[in-house]
Amino acid sequence: MDPTTDNAGHTGDPGRARASLEALRAEISKAVVGQDPAVTGLVVALLCRGHVLLEGVPGVAKTLLVRALSSALELDTKRVQFTPDLMPSDITGSLVYDARTAEFSFQPGPVFTNLLLADEINRTPPKTQSSLLEAMEERQVTVDGTPRPLPDPFLVAATQNPVEYEGTYPLPEAQLDRFLLKLTIPLPSRQEEIDVLTRHAGGFNPRDLHAAGVRPVASAPDLEAARAEVAKTTISPEITAYVVDICRATRESPSLTLGVSPRGATALLATARAWAWLTGRDYVIPDDVKALALPTLRHRVQLRPEAEMEGVTADSVVNAVLTYVPVPR
DSSP: OOTTBOTTSOBOOHHHHHHHHHHHHHHHTTTSOSOHHHHHHHHHHHHTTOOEEEEOOTTSSHHHHHHHHHHHHTOOEEEEEOOTTOOTHHHHEEEEEETTTTEEEEEEOTTSSSEEEEETGGGSOHHHHHHHHHHHHHSEEEETTEEEEOOSSOEEEEEEOSSOOTTOOOOOHHHHTTOSEEEEOOOOOHHHHHHHHHHHHTTOOTTOTTTTTOOOOOOHHHHHHHHHHHTTOBOOHHHHHHHHHHHHHHHTOTTEEEOOOHHHHHHHHHHHHHHHHHTTOSBOOHHHHHHHHHHHHTTSOEEOHHHHHTTOOHHHHHHHHHHHSOOOO
């Protein structure tokens, strides 16, 4: 077998990489109706080695979306239901005493996977939330002083409910900043909801994606080849300055107590670059920056209480910034 070919016959060819990632939307649509922006956001996060926060009311297929993505990407996936009694070791793993050898051995936790679904992440206390910080930022877990690398690719897709705050622990700004994108999952349109019910009436089982026809269309070598191509995408000095101007404008907004940090600026540049490559270009244009500004920046700003009472939202502030910051020609 050719060394660039995996067991499924997939290669790391750049041309195939783009085609296979573009095929994800059609494959995921076999299980999830609509939600194209969220699918695209998850792919962008994979290309940028970032993590995603999915926000939406219960029952809009957040979990199903992640499971369908992992099935279409041929990646190992684990799911953790976050609860108030969840301990850090329940995620990272722990040392277990082996009576036969009279030694402690490390038992990996669910974080040792390619795609970790952290369901309702805001339902667990800050101590357990913070156990993900090292994994998300350093791509490793340290137990008893020994660092253990996580698999590559590694992505955390966390979900949270935006309307139910009783018994929850809001994510602090430091942890929110670790998420590359915050994707909002809206309620479906009337026709999309009819399509969902029609599928269920026809025997669709969301717990059996294989029966729904979801098949792997991309592999880890494809993803690695795609990342290498994204890194070659050209960014002009004018685009770099445009990203900086957008982020600096948020820091001067009267509606915000906290604007976008330099880390947020680098995130916006990275996501715009990935989107440019996905759309078939080897250079970034201002429209790429605008397309990814909301999901990349909305969770990196903090509203003033008085602005929030007046109905101002993070999205409206970012949209306002995009309208008055001069666009490079």
